[in-house]
């Protein structure tokens with residue numbers, strides 16, 4: 539399926555990005571991995587707090603990181619050569635008060651990383667299906683200070699044929715999106 543939009547000025551990167559499940563296990567270079575995090579580093583954040591924190595596993599550490607995923611995701615994500623755990627720092631570092639924007643900002647950072655990956659011919663698949671406690675454990679990240687938000691599988695896209703039959707059928711960019719009218723409104727809502 540090819541995604542389309544009636545908005546001709548829309549940058550095609552937004553239509554091209556999707557979340558495949560088939561990965562090649564080819565390792566990524568240090569330079570490529572750091573370029574992804576560099577993209578995330580430049581994301582905007584409230585008071586420029588940069589509350590995101592990424593802990594990643596690859597190579598020998600990959601299997602340990604994979605234990606943080608739920609089984610349904612492991613079925614396909616175990617092939618990806620890079621697994622990133624995304625954490626959001628709960629409080630502002632200097633003043634110590636709660637940062638209500640930390641998770642919002644961490645979302646911006648992940649999207650920057652994802653779009654940068656796409657520019658480099660890589661794909662990302664975010665997963666809320668992970669075990670939070672285990673994520674903190676494998677990453678050795680303090681549970682009081684950070685909230686585990688997401689796991690991300692990153693790598694080169696593999697062929698759909700290499701997936702199990704049930705997943706193979708779903709290996710197609712979904713066109714399933716709410717219409718604009720559902721997500722945006724000019725002025726206050728009526729009534």
Ligand SMILES: Cc1cc2nc3c(=O)[nH]c(=O)nc-3n(C[C@H](O)[C@H](O)[C@H](O)COP(=O)(O)O)c2cc1C
Pocket residue numbers: 555556557558611663664665666667668688711712
């Ligand atoms: C925060 C977050 C959590 C997600 N969790 C999972 C997950 O656990 N397993 C999965 O297969 N996909 C997961 N996804 C992928 C979404 O299902 C996918 O982004 C959505 O269906 C839209 O499809 P697209 O990314 O291909 O455009 C997640 C995406 C995000 C952003």
